[in-house]
Amino acid sequence: MKSLDLFKLTGKVAIVTGGAQNLGRQHALALAEAGADVAICDLNVPAGEETCKAVRNLGRRACFGQVDVTQAAQIDAFVQATVKNLGPVAILVNNAAAPSEGCALEELSDDLWRKIIDTNLSSLFYFGKRVAREMIAQGRGGCIINIASISGLVISNLFPRHNVAYCTAKAGVAHLTRGMASEWAQYNIRVNAIAPGYIHTAQTAASAKFPKIVERITASTPLKRYGRMDELKGAILFLASDASSFATGSIVTVDGGLTIW
Numbered sequence: 151m152k153s154l155d156l157f158k159l160t161g162k163v164a165i166v167t168g169g170a171q172n173l174g175r176q177h178a179l180a181l182a183e184a185g186a187d188v189a190i191c192d193l194n195v196p197a198g199e200e201t202c203k204a205v206r207n208l209g210r211r212a213c214f215g216q217v218d219v220t221q222a223a224q225i226d227a228f229v230q231a232t233v234k235n236l237g238p239v240a241i242l243v244n245n246a247a248a249p250s251e252g253c254a255l256e257e258l259s260d261d262l263w264r265k266i267i268d269t270n271l272s273s274l275f276y277f278g279k280r281v282a283r284e285m286i287a288q289g290r291g292g293c294i295i296n297i298a299s300i301s302g303l304v305i306s307n308l309f310p311r312h313n314v315a316y317c318t319a320k321a322g323v324a325h326l327t328r329g330m331a332s333e334w335a336q337y338n339i340r341v342n343a344i345a346p347g348y349i350h351t352a353q354t355a356a357s358a359k360f361p362k363i364v365e366r367i368t369a370s371t372p373l374k375r376y377g378r379m380d381e382l383k384g385a386i387l388f389l390a391s392d393a394s395s396f397a398t399g400s401i402v403t404v405d406g407g408l409t410i411w
C-alpha cells in the first residue's frame with residue numbers, strides 16, 4: 151500500500167465522545183476528512199448538531215446522541231443506535247472529559263473527587279468495554295484511542311489553581327490504555343493514547359485567566375506556545391488507521407516538548 155493510503159478510513163465508522171466542540175470536534179473532522187462516518191456524543195446538543203453538520207459537509211454520514219459518558223444505560227443506547235444507523239464501529243475516540251475545579255486537595259470534597267475520576271477515567275472503561283464487546287462480536291478488530299494528557303505524566307504546574315484529581319485520572323487513562331491493549335490484542339483491537347500538552351479550549355479557560363500561568367506554561371514549553379486545536383489531527387489519523395498497524399499500548403505525546411524537561 152502507498153504510504154498516504156495507509157491513513158485512509160474510507161467506509162469505517164467512528165465514535166467520538168465529547169465530540170461536540172473544541173478538540174473532540176477536531177477529532178471528528180479529522181476522521182471524516184480521511185473518509186470515516188462519525189457518531190458523536192456529548193452533553194452539549196447544539197454544538198453536537200453543528201459538528202454533525204460539519205461532518206456531513208465533508209460528504210460523510212454523521213449522527214449525534216446526547217449522552218453522559220458516566221451513565222451506562224445512555225452509552226448502551228448510543229452504541230446500539232450507532233451500529234443501527236451507521237454500521238459496525240471500527241474506531242472509538244474516548245475524548246470526553248471535564249476540567250477540575252481548581253480546588254486544593256485538602257479542600258476537595260469526596261463527591262467532587264469521585265465525579266472527576268468517574269468522568270475523566272472510569273467513563274473510558276464504561277465506553278471502551280461496550281464498544282470492544284461490539285468489535286469482538288463483529289470479529290473485525292478495531293482501534294480505540296484514549297485521550298490522556300501530559301497531566302497524567304507529570305503533575306501540571308497550574309498554581310494557584312490545583313488539579314491533582316484530574317492529573318490522577320489522566321495517569322489512570324495511560325495505564326488503562328496499556329491494560330486494554332494487553333487484553334484486547336488477541337481480538338486485533340489496538341488501544342493507544344494521545345497525551346496532549348496545553349491547547350486553549352473550554353477546558354483550559356479557567357487557568358488561562360491567570361496571565362502568570364499562561365506565561366509559565368509558554369516559558370516551560372520548548373516550542374514556546376500553546377498548541378492549536380487542529381494539531382492533534384495527525385496523531386488521531388495515525389492511531390485510527392493502518393498507518394499504526396503495529397502500534398498498541400502506546401502513549402503518544404503531542405505537547406510542544408513540555409515533558410522533555
Ligand SMILES: NC(=O)c1ccc[n+]([C@@H]2O[C@H](COP(=O)([O-])OP(=O)(O)OC[C@H]3O[C@@H](n4cnc5c(N)ncnc54)[C@H](O)[C@@H]3O)[C@@H](O)[C@H]2O)c1
Pocket residue numbers: 167168169170171172173174191192193194217218219220244245246247248249269297298299300301345346347348349350351352353354
Ligand atoms: N485542552 C487541553 O489543553 C488539553 C490538554 C490535555 C488533554 N486534553 C484532553 O483532551 C480532551 C478534550 O479536551 P478539550 O480541551 O477539548 O475539552 P472541552 O472541555 O473543551 O471539551 C470536552 C467535551 O466533553 C464534553 N463532556 C464533558 N463531560 C461529559 C460527560 N459527562 N458526558 C459527555 N460529554 C461530556 C463537553 O461537553 C465538551 O464538549 C479531554 O479528554 C481533555 O482532558 C485537553
